[in-house]
Amino acid sequence: MKIRRVPLTDDIIISLSGLIDDSQVKLKREPSHYDLSFFIDKVALSDADPKNNGKSVGKAKRIKAVLYWALENNIESGEELIHTIISNVRAVGGFRENTKNFTGSEAIESLRIALKYEGLILTLDGEVHPITLENLSARETTQALKSYIRRAQRGGEDAALVAGTGKDLMEATAAHILQEKTGSYPAQKNFPTLLGQAFTVLHLATPFEKPQKSEPAMMKFERSLYELACSVNMIRNKEGTGHGRPFKSNLTKIDSVAAVESIGLIAEYMLNKYEKSL
DSSP states (O other): OOOOOOOOOHHHHHHHHHHHOOTTOSSOOSSOHHHHHHHHHHTTOGGGOGGGGTOOOOHHHHHHHHHHHHHHHOHHHHHHHHHHHHHHHHHTTTTOTTSTTOOOHHHHHHHHHHHHHTTEEEOTTSOEEEOOOTTOOHHHHHHHHHHHHHHHHTTOGGGGEETTTTEEHHHHHHHHHHHHHHSOOOTTSOHHHHHHHHHHHTTOOOTTSOOOTTSOHHHHHHHHHHHHHHHHHHTBOTTOGGGSOSBOTTSOHHHHHHHHHHHHHHHHHHHHHHHHHO
16 A cells, blocks of 8 residues: 555654754755755645745754644645655655765654554655554554554544555454454455454444343444444445545545544444453
8 A cells, every 4th residue: 555645643743853853963964945845835835834934944843833734724735745755855865874864763763653653664764654464463453453543533544444454444443353352254254244243242232133122322322333334334445445545436525534534433442342351
């Protein structure tokens, strides 16, 4: 799964600012202020650039100001800017020790940790990839799923599909829970069946059980979550992950954001119930 944007969070803003900070060294590194102006203009964030408001600031403070503005006003453009800057730092040798643009081990490690919390891997040469669930321990898989959930709850469509699985976040969560609870999961089953089995092992109500007059109100809530999950799954883009969209192309932005936030809600509820049962 190709990364086009990098999550916009406080930790990533701070670590990225440190990555390009050359205020304490004599030999200035790329990207230059001119480069930053080009990147900022490209994602239509020039109004947030302190340099355009007559202020003289260093690279770190400049990018921090732009990204914090984006965090409140234009998250998508901020995420594109982060991706662009990391790509540029990689291209000019910022991740290679033997180059004049090397940013420093401490700054790189800080960014690596911030990205890992969001379910992303920063490779030694500066590539950013989603964490795949293959070869992870049960605990590591749970933590990786949580990172996807956090992104989904912010409306990030890239979080709807879990890298290396061909599954959406709800499918991957259900499969993980069944694997850990029963020792296996039905890989060939359709989504409603897979989800229903996960709900059952978590002792959650499904529409397959006839409602009782005296049952707790939460059982109706659990059935509603199941129905919502199946509804969202029906509007999934069945063309595959290579097209870069987790949903059908005729969905509006409002619809797709609501769908991915619903995925995050359901996956988090299931994962919390799973952890409580351990």
